[in-house]
Amino acid sequence: MTSIHLLIPAAGMGRRMGADRNKVLLTLLGQPIITWTLLAAEEAEAVGWIGLICRSDDRPALEAIVQDLALSKPVQLIQGGKTRQESVYNGLQGLPPEAHQVLIHDGARCLATAALFNRCAAALETYKGLIAAVPVKDTIKVAIDQRVEATPDRQHLWAAQTPQGFDVALLKQCHAQGLAQGWSVTDDAALFEKCGLPVHIVLGEETNLKVTTPVDLAIAEFILQQRWANAAE
Numbered sequence: 001m002t003s004i005h006l007l008i009p010a011a012g013m014g015r016r017m018g019a020d021r022n023k024v025l026l027t028l029l030g031q032p033i034i035t036w037t038l039l040a041a042e043e044a045e046a047v048g049w050i051g052l053i054c055r056s057d058d059r060p061a062l063e064a065i066v067q068d069l070a071l072s073k074p075v076q077l078i079q080g081g082k083t084r085q086e087s088v089y090n091g092l093q094g095l096p097p098e099a100h101q102v103l104i105h106d107g108a109r110c111l112a113t114a115a116l117f118n119r120c121a122a123a124l125e126t127y128k129g130l131i132a133a134v135p136v137k138d139t140i141k142v143a144i145d146q147r148v149e150a151t152p153d154r155q156h157l158w159a160a161q162t163p164q165g166f167d168v169a170l171l172k173q174c175h176a177q178g179l180a181q182g183w184s185v186t187d188d189a190a191l192f193e194k195c196g197l198p199v200h201i202v203l204g205e206e207t208n209l210k211v212t213t214p215v216d217l218a219i220a221e222f223i224l225q226q227r228w229a230n231a232a233e
Helices: 033-043 056-069 084-093 114-123 168-181 188-194 214-232
Strands: 004-009 047-054 075-079 101-104 129-135 142-144 147-150 158-167 200-203
Touching: 004 033, 004 084, 033 047, 033 056, 033 114, 047 056, 047 084, 056 075, 075 084, 084 101, 084 168, 101 114, 101 168, 114 129, 114 158, 114 200, 129 188, 158 168, 158 188, 168 188
Parallel strands: 004 047, 004 101, 047 075, 129 200
Antiparallel strands: 101 158, 129 158, 142 147
16 A cells, blocks of 8 residues: 555644633543544554644644654644645645645544545545545535525535545645635635545545534543443453
8 A cells, every 4th residue: 555645734723622722632531632643643554654734832732742652653743824724735835745645634533543544545546636424314404594495415415524635736736726716615625626626535434523512522532432442342
């Protein structure tokens, strides 16, 4: 399997968590949230290099975490931006020259497994752009001013996750075009779509939630405890 480069945006503030610090530094079963993300990347055979995108204020804490983990793979800290989009742009500029394919994974999605990283990396051998996603279970309503306007057919709806994977040169072009056009997007796949490039789906994981609120943190603790229990059996 080809070794792939991984960018982890972790420069957010975590306002919805109501914490006094970056949510990736909050504790989950005795370890910072970002630790679980890094351990999954370490376990993934396909990942050969890790770029951790962060704010200046968080850099000392993240450097200490990386040092304590003593990962076998190189980890480079990269200066984040004011938005996720700016952070990923910075991350792309910080990739080594030999990086031709990249996975981008949110630092707060700390329950992604090594198998998911490997699956997305393998799919990049076929596709230029992809996202991990799971089918939507709920009935979704489109509403304006709390009035329902439409009910999309959920068999065509997918909940986007990360990792998302791309050809580096193409994604850099999309980010440059987005910057020039003033586009504001919430994920890199949207930039790919705006540039008319195809994005394929790789089946994600139901447990691959993004820790955004205190409830998410409690659910993440439960999932990790269940994993430990199953591994011990």
